[in-house]
Amino acid sequence: GAVVSQHPSWVICKSGTSVKIECRSLDFQATTMFWYRQFPKQSLMLMATSNEGSKATYEQGVEKDKFLINHASLTLSTLTVTSAHPEDSSFYICSARDLGQETQYFGPGTRLLVL
């Protein structure tokens, strides 16, 4: 149980295009989902927290207009990197948590390369 998937697992895009990453909880209802960014050989940096049906809460320094997050259902959250640039290249990881539970379950990550 407690499986989280991400799609796509990797994506290459041209500078200026937008990329959408999906995060799904497969066998539980994820009332809260988190989006992280990880640079090579570094720890995870929390970008935003999203609760189903409400606006995401972004961490300081994260541009909300750049990284659009939608959490429209209890099993799906999406992160859209708008007008991507090479500096947005990174490993993006989502996690999900059920209501009242503290353990976060992580997706396998999406590697984004912007050319």
Place this chain on the structure above:
Amino acid sequence: GDSVTQMEGPVTLSEEAFLTINCTYTATGYPSLFWYVQYPGEGLQLLLKATKADDKGSNKGFEATYRKETTSFHLEKGSVQVSDSAVYFCAQNKAAGNKLTFGGGTRVLVKP
């Protein structure tokens, strides 16, 4: 603010050696503590957790004990395998609903 500090890697070991990764935390309350493992190219997997003082989390031969007096949650394994090569992250969560705070990660390389 709340933080997690873990020993820097990389840690290089021979197979069947004893592994310890130190982790300490600072928090105003009584957080839950976690160890996550990240294999190359993958996301994080929950390895073990402890929710209160003196709890011991264990999984796959790994153990960690929540020590409130030393604010520590050191990870140990008695006999590592090559397949244990990964990056290990210590993390804390102050209360249900709060965000995880991660340590910097410790890369472990086990050689045959």
